[in-house]
């Protein structure tokens with residue numbers, strides 16, 4: 155039996171997973187860096203490309219993979235990584251199902267088994283979230299042009315990639331090929347798990363095409379049980395209520411093993427800042443329509459500075475009885491992750507008000523500690539006891555999920571603790587006035603293009619202490635020109 159604890163490079167995804175990115179990039183999974191040079195490849199071209207074969211050989215030999223540095227970083231923080239989770243996604247862990255993938259791998263890394271877990275991202279999106287960029291959102295392409303007057307970024311297109319031009323053209327032929335491969339996997343009864351994300355997956359034509367096909371297949375002899383067992387997972391910005399005039403909550407009802415992660419970064423005005431272009435009340439109305447349709451909803455949140463500074467309001471809102479029909483809600487945090495090789499840290503030119511480490515130690519450290527205490531005490535978020543009580547209602551392969559919930563809380567707390575430690579360890583860098591001025595200047599420049607609000611107004615209603623500090627901080631009126639500070 156292959157053990158990911160003994161071999162700390164081994165991961166199931168280079169065998170079991172098919173990831174197609176918003177720009178048709180290939181990655182080993184959503185957490186890895188792009189596998190360069192394999193954009194728009196077919197499934198077979200990708201799986202048995204020289205690069206993937208070498209990655210499999212290296213993993214089996216316990217050699218670390220450069221594209222996987224994010225997992226190693228998470229494990230180094232003492233948290234559970236995607237790598238460790240990979241063995242239970244679409245695979246039956248208890249039957250050592252992964253072993254058969256390894257047994258059928260040739261010495262040069264060639265694999266004959268096809269993926270069972272598909273992750274498809276669309277670039278189509280209606281938001282320009284502050285933590286996102288033109289790699290993942292069509293709306294951000296427009297924003298980039300407005301902000302910089304060009305689509306050529308000159309250095310790097312954003313996270314996980316060395317692309318420099320942010321232009322994007324839909325490739326219908328490639329999307330057709332990908333849809334066909336996906337549908338082949340369904341017809342072969344091979345696909346066990348599907349992840350739809352973006353961009354905004356409910357705006358994806360490929361997504362609706364494949365989902366419609368699943369329902370068609372379900373009506374064919376011998377397919378019903380297979381289709382009903384497929385685990386379908388969404389990550390949505392909750393802005394979309396309808397598709398072609400029909401309520402999305404109703405369209406999702408026929409799928410029996412489906413859950414939706416609502417990606418809500420903060421609440422109220424803080425949410426409207428992080429999720430640039432979204433309206434809080436409308437998103438919550440959509441959220442409730444999903445709950446009313448009986449859809450299993452979980453919460454996910456990019457933990458940025460403004461969200462931490464407003465965390466009580468977030469928890470107060472989502473702990474309401476009306477929003478926790480089973481008595482609890484699952485919540486997973488994501489670290490900020492802005493450039494490929496610096497973990498969550500921003501490069502100086504990107505340093506801004508999203509970063510928890512931007513805020514003074516005496517404000518952000520107590521806020522992180524308070525959030526940790528709240529997560530430890532809550533009975534409504536990731537509570538494994540509630541989950542056990544409802545165990546009879548969830549698919550059998552997810553029994554034992556209580557352990558995962560305990561780990562998720564550890565990961566959430568670990569992310570906050572990481573921010574605290576990182577801030578204190580790098581005090582000098584974060585207290586450097588030039589860096590802070592640059593970060594505020596970056597934030598103000600970005601806020602000029604915000605559709606609804608700005609950070610100053612958000613802090614005013616969410617955290618007056620942070621507001622006072624931010625308001626007094628100097629910034630540069632015209633970056634690139636002679637330094638001309640604004641002092642309040």
Ligand code: SF4
Pocket residue numbers: 163164165166167168182183184185186187219221222223224225235236237238240
């Ligand atoms: S080790 Fe981590 S980054 Fe690499 S493929 Fe596995 S889950 Fe993805």
